[in-house]
Amino acid sequence: MIEPKARGARNRTEIVNATIEILEEVNFSTLTIEAVAARSGAGKATLYRWWKRKSDIVFDAFMAKSETLFEFDPKKSIDENFIQQLLTLTEVLKSGVGRSMMTVITEEKDIAAEFLTAYLTPRRAETKKMLQAGIDKGEIRDDLDFDVVLDMLYGPIYFNFILCNRIPDQTYIEKLVRQVMR
Amino acid sequence: MIEPKARGARNRTEIVNATIEILEEVNFSTLTIEAVAARSGAGKATLYRWWKRKSDIVFDAFMAKSETLFEFDPKKSIDENFIQQLLTLTEVLKSGVGRSMMTVITEEKDIAAEFLTAYLTPRRAETKKMLQAGIDKGEIRDDLDFDVVLDMLYGPIYFNFILCNRIPDQTYIEKLVRQVMR
Amino acid sequence: MIEPKARGARNRTEIVNATIEILEEVNFSTLTIEAVAARSGAGKATLYRWWKRKSDIVFDAFMAKSETLFEFDPKKSIDENFIQQLLTLTEVLKSGVGRSMMTVITEEKDIAAEFLTAYLTPRRAETKKMLQAGIDKGEIRDDLDFDVVLDMLYGPIYFNFILCNRIPDQTYIEKLVRQVMR
Amino acid sequence: MIEPKARGARNRTEIVNATIEILEEVNFSTLTIEAVAARSGAGKATLYRWWKRKSDIVFDAFMAKSETLFEFDPKKSIDENFIQQLLTLTEVLKSGVGRSMMTVITEEKDIAAEFLTAYLTPRRAETKKMLQAGIDKGEIRDDLDFDVVLDMLYGPIYFNFILCNRIPDQTYIEKLVRQVMR
DNA sequence: TCATAATCGAGACGGTACGTCCCGTCTTCCT
DNA sequence: AGGAAGACGGGACGTACCGTCTCGATTATGA
Numbered sequence: 185m186i187e188p189k190a191r192g193a194r195n196r197t198e199i200v201n202a203t204i205e206i207l208e209e210v211n212f213s214t215l216t217i218e219a220v221a222a223r224s225g226a227g228k229a230t231l232y233r234w235w236k237r238k239s240d241i242v243f244d245a246f247m248a249k250s251e252t253l254f255e256f257d258p259k260k261s262i263d264e265n266f267i268q269q270l271l272t273l274t275e276v277l278k279s280g281v282g283r284s285m286m287t288v289i290t291e292e293k294d295i296a297a298e299f300l301t302a303y304l305t306p307r308r309a310e311t312k313k314m315l316q317a318g319i320d321k322g323e324i325r326d327d328l329d330f331d332v333v334l335d336m337l338y339g340p341i342y343f344n345f346i347l348c349n350r351i352p353d354q355t356y357i358e359k360l361v362r363q364v365m366r
Numbered sequence: 367m368i369e370p371k372a373r374g375a376r377n378r379t380e381i382v383n384a385t386i387e388i389l390e391e392v393n394f395s396t397l398t399i400e401a402v403a404a405r406s407g408a409g410k411a412t413l414y415r416w417w418k419r420k421s422d423i424v425f426d427a428f429m430a431k432s433e434t435l436f437e438f439d440p441k442k443s444i445d446e447n448f449i450q451q452l453l454t455l456t457e458v459l460k461s462g463v464g465r466s467m468m469t470v471i472t473e474e475k476d477i478a479a480e481f482l483t484a485y486l487t488p489r490r491a492e493t494k495k496m497l498q499a500g501i502d503k504g505e506i507r508d509d510l511d512f513d514v515v516l517d518m519l520y521g522p523i524y525f526n527f528i529l530c531n532r533i534p535d536q537t538y539i540e541k542l543v544r545q546v547m548r
Numbered sequence: 549m550i551e552p553k554a555r556g557a558r559n560r561t562e563i564v565n566a567t568i569e570i571l572e573e574v575n576f577s578t579l580t581i582e583a584v585a586a587r588s589g590a591g592k593a594t595l596y597r598w599w600k601r602k603s604d605i606v607f608d609a610f611m612a613k614s615e616t617l618f619e620f621d622p623k624k625s626i627d628e629n630f631i632q633q634l635l636t637l638t639e640v641l642k643s644g645v646g647r648s649m650m651t652v653i654t655e656e657k658d659i660a661a662e663f664l665t666a667y668l669t670p671r672r673a674e675t676k677k678m679l680q681a682g683i684d685k686g687e688i689r690d691d692l693d694f695d696v697v698l699d700m701l702y703g704p705i706y707f708n709f710i711l712c713n714r715i716p717d718q719t720y721i722e723k724l725v726r727q728v729m730r
Numbered sequence: 731m732i733e734p735k736a737r738g739a740r741n742r743t744e745i746v747n748a749t750i751e752i753l754e755e756v757n758f759s760t761l762t763i764e765a766v767a768a769r770s771g772a773g774k775a776t777l778y779r780w781w782k783r784k785s786d787i788v789f790d791a792f793m794a795k796s797e798t799l800f801e802f803d804p805k806k807s808i809d810e811n812f813i814q815q816l817l818t819l820t821e822v823l824k825s826g827v828g829r830s831m832m833t834v835i836t837e838e839k840d841i842a843a844e845f846l847t848a849y850l851t852p853r854r855a856e857t858k859k860m861l862q863a864g865i866d867k868g869e870i871r872d873d874l875d876f877d878v879v880l881d882m883l884y885g886p887i888y889f890n891f892i893l894c895n896r897i898p899d900q901t902y903i904e905k906l907v908r909q910v911m912r
Numbered sequence: 913t914c915a916t917a918a919t920c921g922a923g924a925c926g927g928t929a930c931g932t933c934c935c936g937t938c939t940t941c942c943t
Numbered sequence: 944a945g946g947a948a949g950a951c952g953g954g955a956c957g958t959a960c961c962g963t964c965t966c967g968a969t970t971a972t973g974a
Binding site: 286287292299329332333340348359364 | 393394395465466468469471472473474475478479481482486510511514515517518520521522523524525526528529530531538541542545546
Binding site for chain 2: 926927928
């Protein structure tokens, strides 16, 4: 027997989806709670019951969008793994919620912190795993400062995306990974 | 002969300064045009006469804040020059306007584009000059993709600043430059 | 059982009363919706929800002020009844809302029309009743054009009030009624 | 040789005419000084040099419009003279400036007073002359209160015009004069 | 005849109120 | 009982005019 989702839970997903939809059309500033309520068919009060601020909804929406965590595939080469992960990241950033998440991060320090622990760190952990595997295999030299290397991989992606308004493509990412890996 | 600044010019600076001040206290969303008008002693209409959107004022404020362009000093080593430039960048980002500029960039594509041409590109040009100087001196290998290298330098700075909410310090920057330069 | 007044109704009266108050201090042009909102403790949006224009509020305020309809008293003489009714009219006109109502009427034709049907006509009907009673009793000749006679009674009141800025007193009204009645 | 009107005088007429024109299109509230300036080709400052308030311009415009004073014609009958004068009055009231003048009078007591002395009183004097002529000729009984009779003539005109939004036509005026004159 | 002053148009400016939109809260009514 | 619907007080929006002000360009004159 299929457990029917509780009223509350059903509502939450509808609201979050409405948010994702709207953010494909307008940017974060222009997003209004009233629009989310209207599109999702929920009452405003319901929104405020679960989220304190607009940014919190966006955070949840972003997390929902990027639910599936990229996972290290030991069968592929290290470089291929890196490339795949950065492509996945690019994909998420491209969406309306992705971009809005960036906006939120620049404005609300506490959400930035939550983004760091709940989104960034897990992915970084995965990347670290890859790096370590590379070192173990001897494919990569072992005198690296992990954090700096990771920044050199992630940084340019966000940098291009946010500041240069340029979506990094496969070619760019390959060049980047090769250059970082030497 | 001292060029007597026009009424308009004086006002513009006062408005821009008021904006910079306020942005030390609140973030971009919370910044209101009415507050800027009030603090600068200007009428709202005056603001709208010169700027179409709040973001445009912030852009001008940011440009005013970071007026002085870092300049390549050939007497110092290449690395030192890099380090100095990235520190300068960090300094600007740290300010309220700096952070707000990041917010604006994530929201308004056209301002992002203007930021690219009016702020980023000149600085990148300076950095490219340094890179070329390094290659000429033989300090740096000559098979690099310039753009990717520059992204590897700038990217991590913005990345740490925006996403990790961490202000890169001298140590970090030195490590970064060394790693990139090999 | 006391019908508990709806939230809306309570607000309406408060707003209308605030309007009446303010109009004792300033004239119609100087009356601002913001002032009404402030004095009544309502939000501007609430005002606009119920009334489209400033003039509409003033109309309602005027109607509230002159709620009690003068009623023909068959025990008194015809003349006394006339005098009493014109005095009542004068009383209303004297107030701030009264004067403002005159302003509105000169400006907005549709409100003038509403004023005619909702305020003037009922009072005229009452006056006609009196006239008819007078004719029936033989106190008044029966070859009169009712409308013209009524205009000769009301007209001078408004005329003195609006154009001569003179408030008709008992003496004047008595003279007027006597002259009209012959 | 035609004396070329001074710059100032020429401007004044142009401004006043512009006002009259605009008042055919919009009502007093909606009339803006900027519009008058624009239409007349004058600078705003010029307007403020000669008139303190919008209402003052309207007053001048009204006086310009009704420059020609109706004059008592002893060859015609008393009644005909009355009828003619009231028709003239109606004509002026019908215009945009006329109606606006009424608005102004309800709002600004000092202008109302000026209207009384500069416009109303001269016309009343003329009417009084007619009344006196009638009495002298024995056409009219001699025990009248002049002021009340005049109010009974003028009052209904203004009353119908302003409050009933009805423009008194020849028939009405004839009936009125006959009724008042008995 | 031409400098010199007065006058004017144009419109920027600091303000105030407009009418609208959305906020976050709170009440009502329906299911 | 719980939620949608949406009224409410509040505050910022972007606009329109206010009345004051500076700026040139245009007259118009008297040295």
